[in-house]
Amino acid sequence: MADKVLMKGNEAIAEAAIIAGCRHYFGYPITPQTEIAAYMAKQMPKIGGTFLQAESEIAAINMVYGVSSAGKRVMTSSSSPGISLKGEGISYLAGADLPALIVNAQRGGPGLGGIQPSQSDYFQATRGGGHGDYHLIVLTPASVQEMAELTIKGFELADKYRMPAMILADGTIGQMMEPVSFDFEVAPQIEKPWATTGTKMERKHNIVNSLYLDPATLEVKNIERYERYKIVEENETMYEEYMADDADIVLAAFGIAARVAKSAVNEARKQGIKAGLIRPITVWPFPKAPFKKAVEHCKAIISVELSMGQMIEDVKLASEMKVPVTLTSRVGGMIPTPNQILEDIKKAAEGGR
Amino acid sequence: MVVFEKPKALTDVPFHYCPGCTHGIVHRLVAEVIDELGIEGKTIGIAPVGCSVMAYDYFTCDMIEAAHGRAPAVATGVKRADPENHIVFTYQGDGDLASIGMAETVHAAARNENITIIFINNAIYGMTGGQMAPTSLPGQVTQTSPYGRNTDLCGWPIKVCELLSELDGPEYLERVTVNSVAHVRQAKRAIKKAFQNQIDNKGFSLIEVLSSCPTNWGMTPEKALKWIDDAMIPYYPLGVYKDRSAQKKEA
Amino acid sequence: MMTQYLFAGFGGQGILFAGKLLAYKGLTEEKNVSWLPSYGPEMRGGTANCSVIISDDPVGAPIVLNPDVLIAMNLPSLDKYEDDVVPGGTIIVDSSLIEREVKRTDVKVVYIPATKMASDNGLDGLANMIICGKLMEMAGEYNEETIEKALAKCISARHADLLEYNRKALKMGKEF
Structure with missing residues (x-):
């Protein structure tokens, strides 16, 4: 090395x-x-x-x-x-x-x-x-x-x-x-x-x-x-999938948000919720394929962003809205915590949003 | 016997300029200088937005079309990409150089960027149909100063050579015109010097050419040339505003 | 195993440097590490802090919100971050600059007069290293070999004369 x-x-x-x-x-x-x-x-x-x-x-x-x-x-x-x-x-x-x-x-x-x-x-x-x-x-x-x-x-x-x-x-x-x-x-x-x-x-x-x-x-x-x-x-087109294969709840996040999201996925898995992450590495071109695949088995997608919801539009297009797509975000320089994301994962897993 | 020929550095594409416009003369002078200095193969010209935006069709050297006002910045990039082998000139109008692109102009001059700028001052925006330019004269009627340029309302014309001459950076600044044979000859000498300075690595040279725009001035070509004498030259006196090498020699 | 550190104090106390040394030491020990400074106008004369994570697994979020270890080198930092420390965590207080005691009862607290110790021993400006020494000792990770390698990375050859002072300060912290 x-x-x-x-x-x-x-x-x-x-x-x-x-x-x-x-x-x-x-x-x-x-x-x-x-x-x-x-x-x-x-x-x-x-x-x-x-x-x-x-x-x-x-x-x-x-x-x-x-x-x-x-x-x-x-x-x-x-x-x-x-x-x-x-x-x-x-x-x-x-x-x-x-x-x-x-x-x-x-x-x-x-x-x-x-x-x-x-x-x-x-x-x-x-x-x-x-x-x-x-x-x-x-x-x-x-x-x-x-x-x-x-x-x-x-x-x-x-x-x-x-x-x-x-x-x-x-x-x-x-x-x-x-x-x-x-x-x-x-x-x-x-x-x-x-x-x-x-x-x-x-x-x-x-x-x-x-x-x-x-x-x-x-x-x-x-x-x-x-x-x-x-x-x-x-x-x-480039992307990373993290435990997305069998996930019930799929997070979509890039950059710094994806790192926080990954921490949340790990925590969710520990608590018995099948969460996963699709991390676009290119956002243009946007990776549509993993979302098309994910909607075959997942219950919901959460777009985790440091914006009022921008990438979520591409996620909705790529997933063709076959499952609910929601937003977890902080803005203005704030960063979502793994806990905030975890709470939203739990809500989505319970279908209670 | 002297046979009148088209300079080699000009293509066969016919100019699109209006009858009586002096762009054609200045294009020719630049091309003649490129021929005489034997630099066509290493010259890259940059023409941003303005009447001369399609100059890329007229010169046989490599050409770049640039965004409005940004030619000195683009030229900085081209020159610095290969300083030994690139001769770079920009060809800019008054709106481009002295209004939207003033920052790029001043800073390229301040850096003594080793480029040559041909600055066409015809006191009007030609391409867009005759609006007030930063160099339009007090009282001058244009589409956007229909009652004459009111200096209380929209300020005074910008004298580019005078302005830049206050900077320590630039090597050479001269204002010329092309409304008579004598003036055309002087303009060519100035343009040639501006290119020679670059070849000699002396730095930033800008030649301001007082030009006519008969169409947008609403004059015949002949009258327009006379207007340069009567109205423009008194406001924008011809001459050398800075020649650092000459100043050094004197000192 | 993952440890999240939050170093906090005034600009000029070597907060960022202390975090960097710890991160480099972790790297030398083939751990996953991240170091994230606060940035912006608050750096000049105001508070400075940095998040350092040393982990066996890849580091997720690099922002430390709930530190396992808080290093407070001035009162505003203790006031601001005391409540964020995880239960059972550690707070290290520079007691020469912070007069009050830590209110929390569910954390381990170490009071060390690092700034005074530094100036008493001709090591002005190295309170940060004294605290680092203590910190490593407490974690059972005072490893002279990796510390030496980390110092070599953090202190440029140009400033090699400072190496000895840093070593001395680290050792003083260890032995406190």
Whole structure:
């Protein structure tokens, strides 16, 4: 086993990005993700990379757009209000079919909200966030180790499908330290013949663009993009099932909520209730299959979230409402306790909700 | 015998610009400079939202279309992706550069980002049909200042070269125009210097080009060129506003 | 076996560092560990706390709400968290900074004048390590080998001169 180090989730993202070959980072200070920028500021100059503190979130995402246009791996990170500002740039990245990695260490909202952990940017992340028809590949780490692994995965998928990927984390996973190993294989980066790196007078000029004034052309572009999304849905959906096979009560939760949910499942099992957990790791594409399977045997599904109920909509769609789907949540930076979830599991098991 | 030719750095796609618009002249000057410096193969141009948004069809070098106002940030990314091998220019209008993108402009200048900016100041939003620009003159009638720009209500025009010249960062700032043969020649010298500065790693160069918009000004092309002399140049004097290398030599 | 620790005190008392040492020691002993700090404006001059979980099984929720062990290094922390400690748990009180006694009767309480002990012995700022030493001793987990490895991880080579002070403070806590 490779040597494990204790590291904050945010730092693990930064280190993994460097391992993935990312040499350009642009960001703007915002709690609770500043460790990423601090790590990059320290490391990038040592390895010939670029760390630049941009004048705004808007500038940062457009610097990302520039590096990505030039065919290099690039990332930015922020937290909820900052991601809203990046929304325009993210839409442009999607519209120009550019890969990039965007990290959102979510905090409570709306508005300036708070700085404590939250999952209330789920809609923003999974539905696009900016204007127009598009998706991001959205990865939701539930441990520091996954912060590292999914960062690498995010770069690879973004390049492969020419679309932005997002690490949808939260303040807790970003701030907590856990053992992490960086002993993993990184696939060689793929060629990007579309990149604007100068023609060297050897080829016709490349154009990076999202403007199509002819509606028929724009329609085709959108349809083609969605065909690509379909392939992503077929091939890249990730999830974890925990004691879900025989469960009467199935919890649905991602990220930090999934960890609390897992504790609740263990406690419920101790008390003789057959509880289980489906943990989406990609929330776009959303894992529909395990829910389709679960409704064949479970009595109820509880979506455990740090929001007023956002992922629950996808859970309802995936389960086709064949069993009752309810919400257990805390918001504003609060986190549900295993006990709170356990109580709701008991209620659901008794069918008394 | 001198034969008039199209610069190699321009494609065969016909410009979509209105008759009498000076975008065509400035495009040509940029292309001529790219040809003369022999940098087409390493040049990446960035055209954000505005009348010139489709410049990607006109230049033979690699081109990027950017979000409104964000070209200097995009250029920062492209340049830093490969500083040795990329020559990067942006081509921006006044609404883009001095209104929605002012932060990106000022900060790229403050960082002395090694890029070249061609700034078209025609005192109006052209693409959207003639609204008041940050550079519209006091009293100027536009679609959104139908009674003339009222400075009590909507403030004063922004003088970009003067503003940026207060910064320690930028290498070169010059305001030119293209409404006469002499002015076109001076504009080309300025644009060439702005690219040469980048090749020499001197940093941020911005050339502000006072341009005409006969359609939205409601003038004939000829009258529009005269309006640059009569109204614009008195408010926006031509000349070099900053030349750090020259200043260093003097010191 | 899982132990949940809550370290709480003022910013600057080395609350986060103490938690980190314990977590690294756990890691060295091949346990599952997590460390979660409070973060935000309250870190500057206000209260600081961190949750540390050391467990044989994978760690679920990393937030410690009901600690098995509470380390209270100032009065506001004791006031805030005393009632949260699990029955039968432990509260360690820095008695040089907290004058009142623990009200709970269903927990084990240790009063240790760590801050005074530190300053009396030229170990200013290392009350946190004195308490750590006591804590490990009480749990029967004062293992010099793993402590040494954890210290090496927590203290950068640049500050290697501080190692000896930390060792001394830990030992002082152990022997208290």
